[in-house]
Amino acid sequence: MNSHLRCAAHILNLVVKEGMQRAAPSITKIRNFTSHIRKSQPAFEELKRIFEMKGKPFLVPELDVPTRWNSTYNMIIKSREIREMTDILVASTKSMKSMYLTDEDWVEIDLPSFYLDPPTLLWILKNACPASVMLDPNVKSECYSEEVKQTMHRQLQGIYKKYASNEDMECVQQSTETVESRSYFLQRLRRSSDAHQTSNTLNDYLMTPLETCKTLDYWRMRMTDKRFVKLALMARDFLVAQATSVPSEHVFSIAKHTISPVRNRLDEKKVRASLCLKSWYETGLLE
Template sequence: MNRHMRSCEKTPGSTPRISRKVDMMVFREMIAVALVQHNLPYSFVEYERIREAFTYANPSIEFWSRNTAAFDVYKIYEREKIKLKEKLAIIPGRICLTTDLWRALTVESYICLTAHYVDVDGVLKTKILSFCAFPPPHSGVAIAMKLSELLKDWGIEKKVFTLTVDNASANDTMQSILKRKLQKDLVCSGEFFHVRCSAHILNLIVQDGLEVISGALEKIRETVKYVKGSETRENLFQNCMDTIGIQTEANLVLDVSTRWNSTYHMLSRAIQFKDVLRSLAEVDRGYKSFPSAVEWERAELICDLLKPFAEITKLISGSSYPTANVYFMQVWAIKCWLGDHDDSHDRVIREMVEDMTEKYDKYWEDFSDILAMAAVLDPRLKFSALEYCYNILNPLTSKENLTHVRDKMVQLFGAYKRTTCNVAASTSQSSRKDIPFGYDGFYSYFSQRNGTGKSPLDMYLEEPVLDMVSFRDMDVIAYWKNNVSRFKELSSMACDILSIPITTVASESAFSIGSRVLNKYRSCLLPTNVQALLCTRNWFRGFQEVGNIHILNSFIIVNLYGFWTAAFRLIARFFLL
């Protein structure tokens, strides 16, 4: 004990141990990971005060340049890319893709390709495969050639299931060319390959409606501008709130022309403070844009009409996207909502609904099949939910719609079944020599059926629907993973369909991160370094911080926080005496 107390660091007056020798390769890799995860510049390793802190912690530190730091990051990127390639090669199902183009602050164009799949553990994953420079022309042919090159580089050209893109005309050409190139390896010859971004479609629908009612919102928009125009008016507005007795931290918000859902938020807030604004009009002679009773009534109708669009936008714009089964009921609810308002007593509302319904009907056929099949593969919905929805929309065409969806599912299931049978036949050919020549396929097919002769799809559809209340938080993909022994190839088909992203939100999220990596302070980054930073960050952390990007008010605060967090953690871990 006496010997221990003389050498123990925690003993008062004891002599501290000499700093241990630092493994520079490990240290450099840790710094490189910190640069990626905390969005630090490569010049971080050359900061004078940082070098002084490292020297104080351990004099044996050997410093390196920003170019060496960039090399270290790229080496990590290449290593992680190999790991991800190996994971994609062994996943049991297929891969769904999203892609989009982005122009950076430096006017350079980038193309983003993201992969969505269910891994071997039955967990839904989203990974950025590429974020590379893509100079003009941005034609459909050029995009198709670039995507084909990327798919070949990743070795997944034979595992593609769907491609989700927005409604740009170049994307229509691109998907047509790419489908022809991949046709022999696509399910059902690529019939389900092209998926339109429903978020973009919703935006088109609402924008058409907002063009009609732009004049009806003018007074409310002018009201918000007036109140937020000076600190004196805001204080007067707050005094009116106190007089009315409204206690809330919420305030008026002004809409943004490029974000239609901000119009909904502006209306809902203004309606919430209608009495406060009336009081403001009485005490402030300069406030002359207070809406009339008719205009307030119209604003409430518009707000009520936009609410379901705002809800589904919130659902599909999250940092992690839900499985495809949740969308059918949401899109159906919007159709019903439009139908409920098409005979409104307000002429402006009728015109708005008419334009929105026309746009809705234009695109409904493009994505209804895949949404319907995803809903059927939810054991809480199945065809019962579709029958209910189609009956509400149009009882005369309900049966026809149900038959159409069932035929599409049988067709798709047949493709999966043939693939499974072919794999089983090739496996049994080497393991079962007693099967007569030519009967391998039959026995493989027969082994996939149960004793009653029913296919897994028939078995699944005949089982009762699960209670939505009891299984409200059910993980549908986990359900199919746990029942793979019962449903066999249907389980694989379900996981692939449920992993389809019906929006390009993942690519948009990547662009949000890209704007932080390639900003006006780091505009000289090479495209290869941009890709290494962004992809590696995504592979390490995913999209879990995407939702916070738009909330942060200061880019500098984010970087300072990441800077000091990284520095102190590294010092504490490696260099304390």
């Protein structure tokens, strides 16, 4: 097994790029066509005129950065939005027909845009960081200002309601098939009480003092507690996501000089100490 330390974000990027290879020729066509429109003043002005003729606000074709698949997704979506106008442009300009997408190409790009949709949409990730912080019983929201705390609490409440409602819906579907009307009504009343209790459960967790513990062990113990199981499931989903940033990317990049194919016997503590000493030395903390 390769002993190098890998960056999770880089691995994800490689996986997505590999999955896009099937539609690579069609994506290249979009890229070249978009580049031509943006560089050619006559074509750009003609496209703008077509938008005006259709009574629609002008949308500039978006060119991607090939190494960033989220920008490729945005390019595909924008191209599909303005397809009606670009079809008219190409129909009136014979020299552009050879570089434009065929009907088969448009079908071909549906698959990568479908798979790129979930990891690209901002709403999936925008609350992930504050939720992960607050679900750490060692930290919660203690290091934030009151204004930021209130915002984080509202975000966490919104996410938690989705977890609670999803499970309640499953219970409703099962109940309608197995119980009589009166029993079903009584169960609905109990579930209404349970929904109120789940809100109290989250508030109780946030109000409890900080604990010095291993975060994953803390939530693993609560997976068997009926009162905390929904919150524990939510914690599992958010805490499993690995954070990434420019500093962490830098750490993974320099790690290959610390752990190499010929020097791979260092344990975890020694690797951490070595990287720490290196950063101290580079910043002048050590002489």
